[in-house]
Amino acid sequence: MTHDLQDTPFLPFSQPSIDEATIAAVGDVLRSGWITSGPKVRAFEEQLSAYFGGRPVLTFNSGTCTMEIALRVAGIGPGDEVITTPISWPATANVILAVGATPVFADIDPVTRNIDLDLLEAAITPRTRALIPVHLSGLPVDMDRLYDIAKRHGLRVLEDAAQAFGSRWHGRRVGAFGDLVSFSFQANKNLTTGEGGCLVLNDAQEAALAAKYRLQGVTRSGVDGIDVDVLGGKYNMSDIMAAIGLGQFANIEAVTAHRRALARHYFAQFGDGFEAATGAQLPVADFENSNWHLFQIVLPDRGPGTRADFMEALARLRIGTGFHYAAIHLFSLYRERGFSEGMFPVAERVGRLTVTLPMFYAMTTADVERVAAAVKTVLAAPGTPR
Ligand SMILES: *Cc1c(COP(=O)(O)O)cnc(C)c1O
Numbered sequence: 001m002t003h004d005l006q007d008t009p010f011l012p013f014s015q016p017s018i019d020e021a022t023i024a025a026v027g028d029v030l031r032s033g034w035i036t037s038g039p040k041v042r043a044f045e046e047q048l049s050a051y052f053g054g055r056p057v058l059t060f061n062s063g064t065c066t067m068e069i070a071l072r073v074a075g076i077g078p079g080d081e082v083i084t085t086p087i088s089w090p091a092t093a094n095v096i097l098a099v100g101a102t103p104v105f106a107d108i109d110p111v112t113r114n115i116d117l118d119l120l121e122a123a124i125t126p127r128t129r130a131l132i133p134v135h136l137s138g139l140p141v142d143m144d145r146l147y148d149i150a151k152r153h154g155l156r157v158l159e160d161a162a163q164a165f166g167s168r169w170h171g172r173r174v175g176a177f178g179d180l181v182s183f184s185f186q187a188n189k190n191l192t193t194g195e196g197g198c199l200v201l202n203d204a205q206e207a208a209l210a211a212k213y214r215l216q217g218v219t220r221s222g223v224d225g226i227d228v229d230v231l232g233g234k235y236n237m238s239d240i241m242a243a244i245g246l247g248q249f250a251n252i253e254a255v256t257a258h259r260r261a262l263a264r265h266y267f268a269q270f271g272d273g274f275e276a277a278t279g280a281q282l283p284v285a286d287f288e289n290s291n292w293h294l295f296q297i298v299l300p301d302r303g304p305g306t307r308a309d310f311m312e313a314l315a316r317l318r319i320g321t322g323f324h325y326a327a328i329h330l331f332s333l334y335r336e337r338g339f340s341e342g343m344f345p346v347a348e349r350v351g352r353l354t355v356t357l358p359m360f361y362a363m364t365t366a367d368v369e370r371v372a373a374a375v376k377t378v379l380a381a382p383g384t385p386r
Contacts, residue, residue: 005318011371012320014188014294017255017361022247029243040242047249048198053176055200056207059237059245060214063162063184063197064091069213069235070180070199071099071130073206074156080129084160085115086327086347087354088134092160093328096132103337104128105329107344112284113296113354114141116346121149130156135164135174137324138190138293139286143169147178158182165191166256166291175200185241190255190293191248193241255361259292265365266295266357269372278379294324295359297375298350307353313378319371320358327351 029035041059048057060066076082078100084092086105096103106119115133131150133141150157159174161167162184167174175181183189185196201207209230212219217232237245248255267285275281279300284290299306311321327347329339341348357371 008318010318010320011358011367013322013356013358015360015362016187016192019247022244025243025247026240029239035240036238037236038239040239040246041237044242044245052173052200056204057198057200058207058210058214059196059198060235061237062195063182063186064095065235066182066197066199067091067158067160068095068098069210070158070182071095072213073210074130074180076101076130081125081127082130082132083120083123083128084132085134086329086344087113087136087325087350088328089325090328092132092134105344107346108350110346112139113350114139117142117145117149124153128155130158132158132160134160135167137283137296138164138167138291139284140164140167140169140174140289163293164291166252168289185245190291191252193245196237196241256291258361259359260287262359262363262368263292263295265368266372269369280379292359295357296354297357299353299355301353307355310355310378314374317374319374322356323354324356325351
């Protein structure tokens with residue numbers, strides 16, 4: 001390790017950007033005397049609804065509970081099968097178990113790393129009730145095909161758009177069309193409220209049901225002006241969080257544009273011969289639809305330790321990386337339910353070899369150049385994955 005490298009600031013793979021106006025707005029909420037759900041949440045939901053073409057939008061305190069409530073609104077429960085991808089954050093499959101339904105996986109497409117829609121369609125049975133596609137790294141699944149399949153088989157769709165705020169499908173915003181669409185505002189996401197999420201729904205009736213699940217099942221229709229008629233929980237967003245969200249939302253177009261520019265720069269830096277020379281796989285070069293939530297490469301397989309060695313080598317060069325994600329069906333909870341190695345070979349390979357490179361709003365093109373050079377050096381070094 002050279003001395004100058006130790007002086008190089010560590011570049012994380014992700015980092016939130018909160019501007020001073022947002023910090024001031026949070027201070028105003030804290031001083032206002034009203035810090036839980038109130039005017040800021042209502043304003044945030046109104047702005048989100050307008051952004052999604054007037055569809056109803058409710059906010060929640062995590063992306064995970066947003067998805068669980070969406071499944072409850074769709075009436076998914078015991079006896080129902082829900083098809084999803086094995087390459088996602090565990091939340092995507094866990095919420096299926098949480099409502100008592102049965103998760104069914106379909107392997108991923110090796111190029112997009114999103115769920116393979118042919119395999120998804122082949123996995124449909126008479127018990128299938130819903131589909132949960134994930135727009136991984138912000139790259140949407142083929143929405144035309146997805147909704148065609150859902151329509152032909154009479155299935156509900158819950159888009160896990162946790163990573164896809166600002167993504168588009170050929171000009172239309174993800175969330176502005178389709179069935180139920182869930183977003184996460186967790187700290188690393190393109191738009192954050194610290195923790196949080198929102199759900200885009202079809203109509204006022206669905207929104208009213210989701211609002212009940214959000215707060216203890218309380219409805220205003222009872223004899224004393226209040227009743228509880230479904231088992232809800234405590235999932236509401238606070239005005240403190242919504243103030244962060246309003247500040248983030250004001251900047252979302254610039255965030256998406258900057259991430260796209262950084263992604264373009266990554267491709268320019270890696271150059272055309274990169275995949276052939278290294279055996280590594282770049283993401284799909286999509287600058288129309290993806291919001292570039294993550295910039296992920298798949299390493300050439302050099303046996304056990306391939307990814308850990310690569311991540312360590314980059315960390316020594318003061319560069320942070322992550323991996324998103326390990327294949328869900330190989331976790332103990334899912335093995336106990338009958339899943340095992342070999343069932344979804346593409347997901348298993350990608351789950352072992354995918355690496356997330358730095359990508360966030362405050363990053364510069366010089367940072368991209370440093371990362372690309374380091375990746376090339378490490379992949380070329382003997383003892384590391386090629
Ligand atoms: C972040 C994320 C979630 C969960 O969101 P939380 O807000 O952390 O609960 C679900 N699915 C995917 C794909 C995610 O990236």
